[in-house]
Amino acid sequence: MVLFKSRTKTTLAQFREELDEHLSAINENTSEIQGNYSYAQKVEQRMEQMMLRLDHIEQLLAGNKHRFSVQPLTYDEKRIFLVLYTEEVPKSYADLAHQINLSEALVMHYVACLIEKGVPLIKSYFNSTPSIKMHPEFKEVQAKENVVNLSLKSFVDA
Numbered sequence: 001m002v003l004f005k006s007r008t009k010t011t012l013a014q015f016r017e018e019l020d021e022h023l024s025a026i027n028e029n030t031s032e033i034q035g036n037y038s039y040a041q042k043v044e045q046r047m048e049q050m051m052l053r054l055d056h057i058e059q060l061l062a063g064n065k066h067r068f069s070v071q072p073l074t075y076d077e078k079r080i081f082l083v084l085y086t087e088e089v090p091k092s093y094a095d096l097a098h099q100i101n102l103s104e105a106l107v108m109h110y111v112a113c114l115i116e117k118g119v120p121l122i123k124s125y126f127n128s129t130p131s132i133k134m135h136p137e138f139k140e141v142q143a144k145e146n147v148v149n150l151s152l153k154s155f156v157d158a
Contacts, residue, residue: 068138068147071117076102080110081119081148085139090124090131119148 073081079100084091093111097104111132115121120135141147 068120068141069118070147073114073117073119073148074110076100076106077110077113077117078148078150080107081114081134082150084121084132084134085142087133090122090133092129092131096132 080096083096083099091099093104093107096102096111097107100107102110111121120138122133122135124131124133138147142150
């Protein structure tokens with residue numbers, strides 16, 4: 001019985017040592033994965049910067065003609081777009097929320113979506129309060145070409 005206990009202890013100690021080595025290897029791999037992820041994020045940021053620079057170069061080469069490409073907007077995004085399109089002065093998130101009858105958080109989300117979808121908005125700050133307005137050149141292009149594809153039907157059907 002004593003011999004069995006000592007062999008069991010030895011076997012369990014070896015097993016524990018192997019598990020500790022395995023855990024150590026997993027921790028090292030996790031650190032390596034985190035490092036690779038961080039590096040991939042930096043590369044992605046650099047790529048975004050390069051894309052912005054390329055866009056700027058294309059605009060310069062095209063003779064400053066702005067080509068706007070806007071992805072389709074949802075109903076609420078169109079409502080916010082319309083308010084910003086018809087206003088000459090910048091609007092705060094609170095003003096937009098009150099005018100459209102949505103929460104300020106939702107308005108902030110929809111404004112971010114508009115920007116992501118290609119609507120050029122200008123954000124300015126007054127007393128650390130952000131205000132949003134539509135880029136004037138885009139307003140002209142929208143009036144001439146209806147880039148966003150606004151129609152009365154899109155508001156009536158919703």
